[in-house]
Amino acid sequence: MIKRRAVTATLGAALIGLSGFAQAQTQEIYIPLVSKGFQHQFWQAVKSGAEQAGKDFKVKVTFEGPETEAMVDKQIDMLSAALAKKPQAIGFAALDSQAAIPLLKKAQAAKIPVVAFDSGVDSDIPVTTTTTDNKAAAALAADKMAELIGKSGEVALVVHDQTSRTGVDRRDGFVNRIKSTYPNIKIVSVQYGGGDQLKSTEITKSILQASPNLKGIFGANEGSAIGVVNGVKEMKRNGKVVIIGYDSGKQQKNAILDGSMAGAITQNPVGMGYKTVEMAVKAIKGEKLPKIVDTGFFWYDKTNIADPKIAAVLYD
Numbered sequence: 001m002i003k004r005r006a007v008t009a010t011l012g013a014a015l016i017g018l019s020g021f022a023q024a025q026t027q028e029i030y031i032p033l034v035s036k037g038f039q040h041q042f043w044q045a046v047k048s049g050a051e052q053a054g055k056d057f058k059v060k061v062t063f064e065g066p067e068t069e070a071m072v073d074k075q076i077d078m079l080s081a082a083l084a085k086k087p088q089a090i091g092f093a094a095l096d097s098q099a100a101i102p103l104l105k106k107a108q109a110a111k112i113p114v115v116a117f118d119s120g121v122d123s124d125i126p127v128t129t130t131t132t133d134n135k136a137a138a139a140l141a142a143d144k145m146a147e148l149i150g151k152s153g154e155v156a157l158v159v160h161d162q163t164s165r166t167g168v169d170r171r172d173g174f175v176n177r178i179k180s181t182y183p184n185i186k187i188v189s190v191q192y193g194g195g196d197q198l199k200s201t202e203i204t205k206s207i208l209q210a211s212p213n214l215k216g217i218f219g220a221n222e223g224s225a226i227g228v229v230n231g232v233k234e235m236k237r238n239g240k241v242v243i244i245g246y247d248s249g250k251q252q253k254n255a256i257l258d259g260s261m262a263g264a265i266t267q268n269p270v271g272m273g274y275k276t277v278e279m280a281v282k283a284i285k286g287e288k289l290p291k292i293v294d295t296g297f298f299w300y301d302k303t304n305i306a307d308p309k310i311a312a313v314l315y316d
Contacts, residue, residue, distance in 0.1 A: 028059070028060050029058075029059040029060065029088045029089075029281070029284060030059070030060045030062075030085065030087045030088060031054070031059055031060070031061050031062075031087055031088065031089050031090065031091065031277060031280045031281070032061075032062045032063075032064070032082040032085070032087050032090055032091070033046075033047075033050050033061065033062065033063045033064075033090070033091035033092075033093075033117070033273075033276060033277075034064060034065060034075065034078050034079050034082055034090070034091070034092050034093070035047070035063060035064070035065035035093045035117075035118070036065055036066075036069050036075070036093045036094075036095050036118065036119065036164070037065045037066055037067065037068055037069040037071075037195070038064075038065050038066070038067065039067060039068055039069070039195075039223070040195070040221070040222040040223060040247070040249065041222065041248070041249040041250065041315050041316060042221075042222050042247045042248070042249065042267070042269050042315070043065060043269075044315070045248075045269035045270050045273070045315040046063075046117070046118070046269045046270070046272055046273035046276075047063040047273060048270055048273065049269065049270035049271060049272060049273025049274035049275075049276075049277075050063055050091070050273035050274065050276060050277050051063070051273075052270075052273075052274055053273065053274040053275075053276075053277035053278055053281075054277055057277065057278065057281045059277065059280075059281060061277055062082075063273075064078055064082075065078070065093075066078065066095075068194065068195070068196060069095060069160060069161065069164075069194060069195040069196075069223075070161075070194040070195075070196065071095070072095045072096045072099055072163070075094075075095050075096075075100075076099060076100060076103065079092060079100060079103050080103055083103060083106060083107055083110070083112065086110070086112075087112060088112070088113075088280075088284050089112060089113040089114075089115065089280035089281075089283050089284050090107060090112055090113075090114055090115070090280070091114075091115045091116075091117050091276040091277070091280060092104070092114055092115070092116055092117070092121070092126075093116070093117050093118040093119050094116065094119045094120070094121050094164060094165070095119070095161070095163065095164055096163040096164065097119065097120065097121050097122045097123075097163065097164060097165050098122055098163075099163075100121060101121065101122070101123050101125070104121060104123060104125045104126075105125065107125070108125050113127045113280065113283035113284065114126045114127065115127060115128055115129070115130065115276050115279045115280045115283065116128070116129040116130070116131070117129065117130045117131065117272055117273075117275075117276040118130075118131055118132075118166060118272060119131070119164045119165040119166045120165040121165070122165075127279070127283045127289050128279050128283070128289040128290060128291060128292065128293055129291070129292055129293065130272050130275040130276045130279060130293040130295055131165075131166075131272070131292065131293070131294070131295065132166075132267045132268070132272075132294070132295055132296065132297045133294055133297065134165070134166050134169035134170045134173060135169045135170075135172060135173035135176075136173065136297070137170070137173065137246070137265045137267075137297040138169065138170040138171070138172075138173030138174040138177070138218075138220070138246075138265070139173045139174065139176070139177040140265065140297075140299055141173075141174055141218055141244050141246065141264075141265050141299075142173070142174045142175075142177035142178050142181075142182075142218070143177065143181075144244055144262070144263060144299060145174075145178075145185075145216050145218060145242060145244050146178070146181070146182045146185060148216065148242045148244075148262055149185070149215040149216050149242055151182055151184055151185065152182075152184035152185060153184075153185060153186070153213070153214075153215035153216070154185075154186050154187075154188045154211055154213055154214050154215055155178070155185060155186070155187055155188070155214065155215060155216040155217065155218065156187065156188055156189040156190070156191070156207045156211065156214060156216075156217050156218075157171060157174060157175070157187070157189070157190045157191070157217070157218045157219075157220060158191055158192075158193055158200050158203055158204060158207075158217060158218070158219050158220065158224045158225075158227060158228050159171045159190060159191070159192050159193075159220040159221075159224060160192070160193065160194060160195035160220055160221040160223065160224050161192055161194060161195070162192055166221070167192075167220065167221075170220040170221075170246060171190060171220065174218055174220070175187060175190070188207075188210075188211050188214065189207050189210070189211065191203045191206075191207060193223070193224055193227055194223075195221050195222070195223035195224060196223055196227070197223045197226045197227045197230065198227070199227065200219065200223060200224045200226070200227020200228060200230075200231070201227040201228075201230040201231040201234065202227075202231070203227065203231070204217065204227055204228045204230070204231025204232060204235075205231045205234060205235055207231075208231065208232070208235045208237055208241070209235075214241055215241065215242060216241060216242035216243070216244065217232070217241060217242075217243055217244075218244050218245075218246075219243065219244070219245045219246065220246050221246050221247055222245075222246070222247040222248070222249045222252060224245075224246070225243070225244075225245030225246060225247065225252055225255075225261070225264065226245075226249075226251045226252065226255070228243050228245070229243055229245075229251075229252075229255045229260050229261055232260070233260065238260060239259075242262050243255075243260065243261045243262060244261070244262055244263060244264060244265075245261055245263075245264035245265070246264055246265045247264065247265070247266065247267065247269075248264070248266045248269075248300075248313075248314040248315050249315065249316065250316040252264055253305065253314060253316075256300070256301060256302055256305060257302060257305065259302070262301060263299060263300060263301030263302075264299075264300060264301075265297055265298070265299060265300075266297065266298050266299075266300055266310070266313050266314055267295065267296070267297050267313070268295045268296045268297070268313045269313075269315060270313070270315070271295045271296065271313070272295045275293050275295055279293060296313075298310055298313060300314070
């Protein structure tokens, strides 16, 4: 009799376990994405791709970021709040690749897969990173700059930051290509404007004042590039300084069409958002993922901006 009761209890416990598993399977999967910011159209394009993937994979996706890309502390607070909701996976684009590691370790301990996007993290915690090959893209920007200034002269960089992986890789990709391939080009200044248009404008003006013979400036993200365009205009150096940007957005596209910017590198932000959610869903299912998911990049200028292949990865 005692033995029969034990068997019955064991079966009951097993059935409760199966019931719990079935209940978990029917619950809506929640995947928050914490981005670097919201002030650039780039992030709105990433958001649209993530939301489309949410619909396609039938999961709940949220997307948020701080007001500016200088607000590391606020981003960390957002990451903490997102993890407190116990999501099944999370997407994260780090403003500071070191600062987030303690929280990412908590996610790892809670078995919440982390998918890094746009910016990688100096850690093996993310199960994958959906990103542009920023070093290769910035090297292409350097090649275009060299070509446009006759492979000699002074150039400068206005970069969004030196703490995120994108900031570091775009700076290094450009600088290293110039140093290794173009001995007659001198980099006279590398400045950081936090991706803020106004700050980048003032930085550009100070660079131009200090270097009257400057031939070109590379703006390493949307806000930096627009700041460079505005700074050059305010210093009345239009047509005398070659400007190359990164990303897209209405202002950059207009600057390229009106000739104030020579061209820019575009990423594939919609694809990046989509792939981030797709990889998160696969991670939840326990699928093996590549360490890097390369979402691609393209050079665009006045000659190809209307090309359907290019137009598909540009955004307003």
